[in-house]
Amino acid sequence: MLPEKNIFGKTSYDIFYRHSDIRQNLLGFLKFQPASRILMINEGKTCLVGMLEKQGCKVTRVTDRDAIRIADQQYDVIVQIGELPCGEDKAEVTYKKYFLKYKELLSSDGMLIVAVQNRLGLKYFAGCKDDNTGEYFSSLEGYPKITQEQRQALSKKKYEWALSQAGFQSICCYYPYPDYQFPMSIYSDKCLPKTGELNANIRNFNADRYVIFDETRVFNSIIQEEIFPEFSNSYLYLCRQNEKSIQEEVIYSKFSNERQNKFQIRTDIVQKENDVKYVVKYPLSRQAKKHIANMEVSYQLLSEENGEKMIHFCPVHIEKEGAVSPFANGVSLQVKLQNLLDEKKYEEAEQELRKAIEILKNYLEKRKKGTSSATDLDMVFSNILVEEEQWNIIDYEWTFLQEIPSEFVIYRALLRASIELPSCELTSLTTLLDLAQITTQNAEKYFAWEQEFQNYITGKQIPARDMVELLGNQVIPFKANKTQVEKKVEELLQKKKADIEDLCFHIDSQTNCQGRMVCSGWAYAAVKDTHFIPVYIDIVDSSGQLVEGTLERKLRPDVKAMLPAREDEYEIWGFDISWTAKEDQYALRFYAGKFQKTIELTGAEG
Numbered sequence: 001m002l003p004e005k006n007i008f009g010k011t012s013y014d015i016f017y018r019h020s021d022i023r024q025n026l027l028g029f030l031k032f033q034p035a036s037r038i039l040m041i042n043e044g045k046t047c048l049v050g051m052l053e054k055q056g057c058k059v060t061r062v063t064d065r066d067a068i069r070i071a072d073q074q075y076d077v078i079v080q081i082g083e084l085p086c087g088e089d090k091a092e093v094t095y096k097k098y099f100l101k102y103k104e105l106l107s108s109d110g111m112l113i114v115a116v117q118n119r120l121g122l123k124y125f126a127g128c129k130d131d132n133t134g135e136y137f138s139s140l141e142g143y144p145k146i147t148q149e150q151r152q153a154l155s156k157k158k159y160e161w162a163l164s165q166a167g168f169q170s171i172c173c174y175y176p177y178p179d180y181q182f183p184m185s186i187y188s189d190k191c192l193p194k195t196g197e198l199n200a201n202i203r204n205f206n207a208d209r210y211v212i213f214d215e216t217r218v219f220n221s222i223i224q225e226e227i228f229p230e231f232s233n234s235y236l237y238l239c240r241q242n243e244k245s246i247q248e249e250v251i252y253s254k255f256s257n258e259r260q261n262k263f264q265i266r267t268d269i270v271q272k273e274n275d276v277k278y279v280v281k282y283p284l285s286r287q288a289k290k291h292i293a294n295m296e297v298s299y300q301l302l303s304e305e306n307g308e309k310m311i312h313f314c315p316v317h318i319e320k321e322g323a324v325s326p327f328a329n330g331v332s333l334q335v336k337l338q339n340l341l342d343e344k345k346y347e348e349a350e351q352e353l354r355k356a357i358e359i360l361k362n363y364l365e366k367r368k369k370g371t372s373s374a375t376d377l378d379m380v381f382s383n384i385l386v387e388e389e390q391w392n393i394i395d396y397e398w399t400f401l402q403e404i405p406s407e408f409v410i411y412r413a414l415l416r417a418s419i420e421l422p423s424c425e426l427t428s429l430t431t432l433l434d435l436a437q438i439t440t441q442n443a444e445k446y447f448a449w450e451q452e453f454q455n456y457i458t459g460k461q462i463p464a465r466d467m468v469e470l471l472g473n474q475v476i477p478f479k480a481n482k483t484q485v486e487k488k489v490e491e492l493l494q495k496k497k498a499d500i501e502d503l504c505f506h507i508d509s510q511t512n513c514q515g516r517m518v519c520s521g522w523a524y525a526a527v528k529d530t531h532f533i534p535v536y537i538d539i540v541d542s543s544g545q546l547v548e549g550t551l552e553r554k555l556r557p558d559v560k561a562m563l564p565a566r567e568d569e570y571e572i573w574g575f576d577i578s579w580t581a582k583e584d585q586y587a588l589r590f591y592a593g594k595f596q597k598t599i600e601l602t603g604a605e606g
Contacts, residue, residue, distance in 0.1 A: 029253035083151040099166035119153035121233035127210030168239040180234035191252035260459030262287040277327035298399035301374035330385030364406035465544035500593030517581040525592035535592040549579030
């Protein structure tokens, strides 16, 4: 990731795109032979190119137009990044022509890699601008206003038509998530996403966006209907002219490189020819090798004095530089609860939660009585695979050789559940903590510990979710039935957008009454000629997701008395905003024009 400021004292999308480590994730799970001749199309001098050069590859960078003119050269790998300009032909015909040329430039055993957006990607339905036109919904409408010079994305069906028509017999499709530009996970047809996994959707680094619906919930529906491939935001194609026998292949890869260097790792699921799967965790930096090596030690310590028969820790051993584990069977407790809640089986879900809390309590208390002080801090529900009456525990990289309060381990599991499970009364953090009999006082202490733990993991790295705000882009909630007041406010803000000179706000009070958060205060944007207008206000949770709430604007004579004596069009600078508090940390985001300010709030009752 990038530091907040670059050497020139500012952060821009161009700098973020060129220097962010996350760009490397697109090809980071693939192995390239040293001295491979790679033709990189439409990719500047970025971290992605740097990664290939560090592996000893000989990289030639060109534009797509220059690639068409290359003659009498052969490459081992050709990588096309992004979409193509389609001219007068149908878009898929243009793609076919380019792919035919690429095939001519490939060695007989060469591979074409194509990373492109899906014109039917869910993010475009949800309110993101098209990456090529900069307009809302243009790809969904079939690019009605596109010029010959502009680039066009295709659907999955048409990309694969163009590749097969160009003579590529082996076409393997991967699904970078959230998209190919800044991917954190790479899925495949042999390992598709599960419900609840696609929850990092606010990634509009290069433009403002609307939030028309909850993308995670819609992704869950799409996954359940088994049509995810058609709505994936991006595709990554690996193509060869002839079928090639592969002894083993990576079918899933997850990158954890939004951390400080010593904790940056990659997790792969690998499938052999005989369909046997295993999991490997690799260090992404020299400093992270120790973190990987510690996983085998952690497994041994956690397995030594495991007094709970139904809990089984998945074995791990170090092989070369990776931590290797067998692929654990079972459905994660997270998915099991997700399915019960989706089916509105709330009583069964509550029973499952109570059972999970009891098992964790018993296990952790038994460990206290043993001689080992090792504690797995990350026993969250996504790391617990349920197989009949057995729990298979995976991913215990956060094991500490010290005694940690059992209740804190349970608190962390419930905090994650409250954030990642579907929103309802049962999954509110208040309800979950009541089930575990964790007091408000202890919850406040544990939340502070959790913040310290996250700071320990990330160090000075800035997560991608925070870069949207740092790059000055807005996430605008879409309200189908806006009140007349909100319509007027939006009208004013659009009208005065270019003239806004500053933004000010103040929080008068915040309260939490039985899980309902209420915050009161005032906020205004200062416009040229000393006018003052209301601003947009959003509620954001700890993961950066927008939270539904109720906003009531009102007059504030006391604020008016502080400002220059003149009449303004709309003097409703005061606000009362309320929402259901499912977790302990929220933020209010105020924005108008190019100005945006945020204040963090605690959701704890008091």
